[in-house]
Amino acid sequence: MKALKLLIVTALLTFNGQVGFSQNDNTGMIRFFVNVDNGYFEIEINDTMLLKRYKDTLPAGSYTAKVWSPGYVLNRIEFTIVAGKTVEKHVNMVKNNNFIQYEQDYKAYRMQFHKQFTAPLSLTIASSISTGVFMVNAYNNKKKVLADIELYNLSPVTTEIGEIKLRIAENNKKYNRQRTAFYINSGFTFLMIGGTIWSYLNFNKNYAEPDYTKDSPFKDKFSLNLTPYGCSLALKL
Amino acid sequence: MQSRTKIIKSSLVLLLVFPFFFASCLKKVDGVNELNTNIFDREYAGDVWYVIKDIEQITNGIGEIKARLTIWIPSSNLPGLVPSNIKVHTEGDGLPVTVLDFPVKVGGDFETNVDLPYTGVGEYCIKLGIYIEEEDAAINIFESCASL
Numbered sequence: 001m002k003a004l005k006l007l008i009v010t011a012l013l014t015f016n017g018q019v020g021f022s023q024n025d026n027t028g029m030i031r032f033f034v035n036v037d038n039g040y041f042e043i044e045i046n047d048t049m050l051l052k053r054y055k056d057t058l059p060a061g062s063y064t065a066k067v068w069s070p071g072y073v074l075n076r077i078e079f080t081i082v083a084g085k086t087v088e089k090h091v092n093m094v095k096n097n098n099f100i101q102y103e104q105d106y107k108a109y110r111m112q113f114h115k116q117f118t119a120p121l122s123l124t125i126a127s128s129i130s131t132g133v134f135m136v137n138a139y140n141n142k143k144k145v146l147a148d149i150e151l152y153n154l155s156p157v158t159t160e161i162g163e164i165k166l167r168i169a170e171n172n173k174k175y176n177r178q179r180t181a182f183y184i185n186s187g188f189t190f191l192m193i194g195g196t197i198w199s200y201l202n203f204n205k206n207y208a209e210p211d212y213t214k215d216s217p218f219k220d221k222f223s224l225n226l227t228p229y230g231c232s233l234a235l236k237l
Numbered sequence: 238m239q240s241r242t243k244i245i246k247s248s249l250v251l252l253l254v255f256p257f258f259f260a261s262c263l264k265k266v267d268g269v270n271e272l273n274t275n276i277f278d279r280e281y282a283g284d285v286w287y288v289i290k291d292i293e294q295i296t297n298g299i300g301e302i303k304a305r306l307t308i309w310i311p312s313s314n315l316p317g318l319v320p321s322n323i324k325v326h327t328e329g330d331g332l333p334v335t336v337l338d339f340p341v342k343v344g345g346d347f348e349t350n351v352d353l354p355y356t357g358v359g360e361y362c363i364k365l366g367i368y369i370e371e372e373d374a375a376i377n378i379f380e381s382c383a384s385l
Binding site: 123135138139142149152153154155156158159161162164168169172175176179182183220235 | 262263265266267268272274275277278279280308315316318319320323367369371376
């Protein structure tokens with residue numbers, strides 16, 4: 001049977017990180033410096049309070065806390081709050097073996113992804129773009145050739161006809177060169193497209209994205225939800 | 238993941254279709270090697286561009302007998318932009334080299350008369366070419382004959 005969820009509080013107020021305590025003169029501040037790569041951590045204080053930020057104000061006294069971050073070993077620490085003072089606690093976190101393995105597997109997976117998909121896709125796109133450039137240039141030159149042929153058939157001026165014919169010969173040469181490049185590049189692009197599809201399907205068949213469960217060890221105890229409309233704290237008993 | 242695969246496949250298919258769509262526009266341009274149909278072109282390779290429409294014996298104003306050739310340049314032998322007058326280099330039997338004006342007629346054809354010295358019944362020949370004023374030279378000279 002699922003744990004019974006008890007909704008404790010739903011209120012339109014800002015959650016200050018304090019549950020069960022109120023500020024008074026007997027309080028002090030704690031600052032945590034948690035050394036993690038991902039920038040996220042959770043701190044469970046005295047098995048009752050979940051802190052998701054790096055500082056808070058607590059009543060004076062001794063505390064034990066568990067610090068957790070996705071991929072890191074749960075770290076137990078102790079600290080003492082002195083009234084009116086700020087305590088700084090440096091927490092060095094150690095990656096767990098599963099996460100180290102996951103990182104290695106994921107790196108290998110991404111490497112294969114780039115090798116078998118990103119790289120061929122990039123080449124295909126580059127080839128397609130160059131095909132497009134050849135096509136546009138060829139098309140422009142063809143337009144020039146056709147316009148000059150029309151002009152040739154209109155002109156009654158011998159010197160002008162000579163110039164037109166020179167232009168036609170030059171642009172037609174360019175046009176033929178560019179359309180040849182277009183056809184060759186198109187063929188290459190088709191091959192690249194086929195190769196990319198094959199490579200991608202092959203990649204999907206042989207490689208699965210590694211997964212790593214990043215669930216908090218504190219998730220079954222309580223959860224805090226902050227929304228634009230208020231906040232709620234739910235305890236699972 | 239499936240929708241991503243679908244998008245990638247669709248994009249690749251589009252890339253495949255794209256060049257085919259435009260490839261038909263890039264055929265070889267016809268007629269580039271046959272640019273020799275304009276009579277004002279030095280490399281004109283067509284037939285005689287004028288026609289001896291008529292030949293007759295006439296007596297001119299000072300009593301000379303002449304063989305009059307009516308020369309006609311049909312508009313179909315001319316380029317699209319028709320000038321108001323064509324200067325034509327003319328040589329004929331007993332006729333010194335002359336530059337004749339061929340004014341445009343109604344309908345776009347050009348026509349003029351050339352009088353050759355009368356030598357009796359027989360064949361009269363004439364050579365006409367397109368005269369280039371800047372060079373004082375003629376191109377595309379053709380000879381035609383007509384019998385009186």
